[in-house]
Amino acid sequence: MVLHRISLFWSMIIEVSIKGANYKCNLNQPLDISIPLHPEGPRAWYVDKMKYEPVMTDRFTGSVELGGAVNFRNIFFNPHGHGTHTETLGHIDEEIVSINKTLKNFFFPCRLVTIDPKPYSGDENDYVKRGDEVISRKLLEKVVQDDFIEAVVIRTIPNTPEKLNKNYSNTNPPFFLPEALSFLREKGVKHLLTDLPSVDREEDGGILAAHHAFWKGGRPSDRECTITEFVYAPKEIGDGLYLLNLQIASFENDAAPSKPVLYQLLQS
Numbered sequence: 552m553v554l555h556r557i558s559l560f561w562s563m564i565i566e567v568s569i570k571g572a573n574y575k576c577n578l579n580q581p582l583d584i585s586i587p588l589h590p591e592g593p594r595a596w597y598v599d600k601m602k603y604e605p606v607m608t609d610r611f612t613g614s615v616e617l618g619g620a621v622n623f624r625n626i627f628f629n630p631h632g633h634g635t636h637t638e639t640l641g642h643i644d645e646e647i648v649s650i651n652k653t654l655k656n657f658f659f660p661c662r663l664v665t666i667d668p669k670p671y672s673g674d675e676n677d678y679v680k681r682g683d684e685v686i687s688r689k690l691l692e693k694v695v696q697d698d699f700i701e702a703v704v705i706r707t708i709p710n711t712p713e714k715l716n717k718n719y720s721n722t723n724p725p726f727f728l729p730e731a732l733s734f735l736r737e738k739g740v741k742h743l744l745t746d747l748p749s750v751d752r753e754e755d756g757g758i759l760a761a762h763h764a765f766w767k768g769g770r771p772s773d774r775e776c777t778i779t780e781f782v783y784a785p786k787e788i789g790d791g792l793y794l795l796n797l798q799i800a801s802f803e804n805d806a807a808p809s810k811p812v813l814y815q816l817l818q819s
């Protein structure tokens with residue numbers, strides 16, 4: 552992918568070349584699909600609400616409202632449990648592979664697709680039971696056909712604003728079958744973004760089959776791949792081709808809060 556600025560004067564329209572095809576992209580029209588981190592935001596994995604707490608000592612008041620000179624708050628949260636976050640294979644590996652050292656490019660050709668998870672009717676095992684709402688390889692094959700996208704955003708139906716503050720704990724949310732994520736890796740996708748709290752079943756005995764299919768296929772690029780969970784793409788953002796800007800807070804940890812922003816790509 553090549554980015555060109557096409558005006559001598561400052562312009563927010565850039566031209567993007569992807570595999571010989573040219574697209575225009577207006578950087579003045581960002582579509583932020585992150586969910587703000589705040590106490591009423593979404594959560595999962597039985598974590599309590601995230602907390603802001605002013606630092607209070609005998610000599611210091613970390614709250615202007617309470618008489619202090621500055622607001623100086625500690626924040627308690629879990630990157631996997633609260634809000635939009637991006638993670639590496641360090642999530643399922645003995646090595647805490649750092650997201651800050653893994654994500655070194657921040658722009659990717661990306662496709663946003665909408666999927667209606669279907670009740671599973673095949674053979675049961677530890678990581679999938681009959682009746683679970685799942686995203687199969689077949690569902691993805693219908694909507695992910697490009698061979699040039701590096702990132703895919705998977706929005707699930709129903710797509711309601713409830714996603715902005717839902718507590719997913721103990722709700723068995725929809726998830727991906729492992730062959731669905733193997734398929735994405737076969738298509739060259741390195742960055743998966745989803746509005747679900749996880750790519751795997753909430754209770755799967757720790758097998759994490761979909762995470763393993765995405766990251767542990769013995770492919771040289773496995774270590775470069777990331778999964779972003781808890782995004783929200785409102786219905787005003789249509790399915791299609793975008794330039795994704797994926798930014799993270801620079802934590803040396805397997806996961807960090809992140810800010811994925813889409814820019815529409817228009818063929819020129």
Ligand SMILES: [Zn+2]
Binds near residue numbers: 630636638
């Ligand atoms: Zn996570």
